[in-house]
Amino acid sequence: MLTFIGLGLFDENDISLKGLEAIKNADMVFAEFYTSCLMGSNIERLEELYGKKVNVLSREDVEISPDWLAEAKDKNVVFLTGGDTMVSTTHVDLRLRAKDLGIDTKLIHGASIASAICGLSGLQNYRFGKSSTIPHPYTSSRGVTVISETPYDTIKLNKEHNMHTTVFLDIDKDKGYMTVNQALELLLKVEDKRGEGVMEDAIVVGIARAGSDVPVVKAGYAHTLKDEDLGEPLHILVVPASLHFIEAEALVKLAGAPESILEGLDD
């Protein structure tokens, strides 16, 4: 049996009781922390709580050669992921590979950043369109710095359909955790190049350390928020479409957006 377990958002105590029980009953524990991670914890603390060794897998171990899956043919194996195991990950592929090997699978869900951003900001979950990830820029073989324009295009498309955009921020083992500041700087560079007015006068929402006791939620104009310090990672960015009155009120009262965004909206 292979059980996928979402660990929740911030530290070792965010796991569900069901998830914890499944780990305690497991023969082997595997985890990946490249899609998301628990910034308020570490492997030692997880192992102490579980009373088990945690085998941390690389992206290659999970997505290219998941040889460890074979252990689940005759053992109770659990696979841990930050947040919810199937939200903004490709882990359904592992589940399908397990099925092809005749291994039963089960999911134990965890709190996800996808719902936390709605709770923390007051933005309505049903108004979100396609999400995107901003990768760190890279240097091409010709020595040119390449900035992905895909997130900009996604925001543009969502705005055209009056939908909010969640922008996940890159986690890279060498370049580190992308911040809201870096993300906005990159989006504004694309804006300068393309001049399509997608980010001009856009109210954006930056969220840091969701799930901790002191999450930071800040809303403001992109060019202003770019210079605000949201503190330690993880960070995530939301670019709202037009706002309903309650959403705007929440951004003003809960996230410090300027009161001028309420003008002209009906309550």
Ligand SMILES: C[S@@+](CC[C@H](N)C(=O)[O-])C[C@H]1O[C@@H](n2cnc3c(N)ncnc32)[C@H](O)[C@@H]1O
């Ligand atoms: C690829 S998504 C994976 C989402 C995860 N499976 C989940 O359900 O929460 C990871 C990205 O979401 C954002 N993120 C995840 N947890 C976060 C948190 N606690 N606070 C702020 N941003 C977070 C970061 O931008 C991070 O790079």
